[in-house]
Amino acid sequence: MSGEAPAQALRALLEAGGDAWPGPIEHHGVLGSTNDRLKDWARQGAPALAAVLADVQEAGRGRLGRSWTSPPGNLYLSVLLRPEPGQVGLVPLLGGVATSSALAALGAQVLLKWPNDVLVGERKLAGVLAEASSGARGVEWVVLGIGVNVDPQGALPEHATSLREATGRVISPLAVAAAVLAQIRLWYHALASGRTTDLLAAWRERSIPWWGRLVEARVGDQLIRGIATDIDDEGALLLALPDGRSVRVISGEVSRVRLASGDGAAPRSRSD
Numbered sequence: 085m086s087g088e089a090p091a092q093a094l095r096a097l098l099e100a101g102g103d104a105w106p107g108p109i110e111h112h113g114v115l116g117s118t119n120d121r122l123k124d125w126a127r128q129g130a131p132a133l134a135a136v137l138a139d140v141q142e143a144g145r146g147r148l149g150r151s152w153t154s155p156p157g158n159l160y161l162s163v164l165l166r167p168e169p170g171q172v173g174l175v176p177l178l179g180g181v182a183t184s185s186a187l188a189a190l191g192a193q194v195l196l197k198w199p200n201d202v203l204v205g206e207r208k209l210a211g212v213l214a215e216a217s218s219g220a221r222g223v224e225w226v227v228l229g230i231g232v233n234v235d236p237q238g239a240l241p242e243h244a245t246s247l248r249e250a251t252g253r254v255i256s257p258l259a260v261a262a263a264v265l266a267q268i269r270l271w272y273h274a275l276a277s278g279r280t281t282d283l284l285a286a287w288r289e290r291s292i293p294w295w296g297r298l299v300e301a302r303v304g305d306q307l308i309r310g311i312a313t314d315i316d317d318e319g320a321l322l323l324a325l326p327d328g329r330s331v332r333v334i335s336g337e338v339s340r341v342r343l344a345s346g347d348g349a350a351p352r353s354r355s356d
């Protein structure tokens with residue numbers, strides 16, 4: 085079932101903040117997945133910055149076939165982006181920067197964990213899932229899906245936290261949506277005008293300071309261990325191997341990244 089009223093309320097919130105939203109917004113009470121709904125809409129020609137929200141997801145998805153627990157009380161949001169070729173790898177980082185900036189402004193002490201986790205301490209407050217569709221001319225669009233635990237009315241996985249737990253405040257999912265959308269628009273515009281270095285700088289500023297530390301990344305059935313040196317300008321994580329080589333780890337392929345047991349400086353991150 086879909087309804088006009090929450091979409092209109094969201095538009096009004098954005099307008100009141102000086103951030104009128106240029107795309108169509110669709111709201112649903114219950115959906116399988118906001119990403120799936122927006123992908124269907126994109127195939128039927130939805131414009132850039134079309135957005136889909138749901139109160140509940142029955143088949144919320146994470147990366148690599150994992151599920152995203154989606155009880156009522158949280159934010160489930162997807163936005164359609166049409167980035168330039170070569171910028172697609174930056175969309176997960178855009179989602180992370182936009183979401184973490186919005187949540188920080190709402191009072192949460194968040195850090196980004198490459199490629200897509202928004203953490204408070206070691207607990208996951210929000211996740212980002214970017215899904216691209218390619219045609220003859222390369223990537224045609226990317227659906228950027230964002231899930232934020234706001235004030236969940238149901239159980240979450242063990243290492244999750246919520247905005248309510250992190251800030252002690254009850255904030256409506258629509259207010260969180262408005263804050264996140266305003267940031268997405270800002271950073272999408274930055275990307276479209278070629279300001280990728282600003283986006284990368286914002287991501288580095290908000291990221292867990294892993295640089296110089298021993299990190300392990302699981303890519304398929306391969307475990308890569310190396311010193312985290314940086315992210316490159318396409319959003320890949322750069323690891324320096326013991327033999328001096330540098331490897332690029334690509335966000336779409338990696339199932340888990342964490343500090344390696346031999347790092348010695350701090351406990352491992354427990355989230356995926």
Ligand code: BT5
Pocket residue numbers: 116117118119120141143144145146147148150151152153154159160161162200201208209210211212213229230231232233240241243244245356
């Ligand atoms: C993500 O995947 O973190 C991306 C999550 C994206 C969800 C949004 S909601 C709107 C849109 N529509 C969708 O269907 N999806 C997007 P990943 O890095 O693979 O993390 C998934 C892992 O996070 C799971 O295996 C659990 O361990 C954990 N997890 C599941 N639900 C969670 C929740 N609500 N809060 C915190 N952690 C959760």
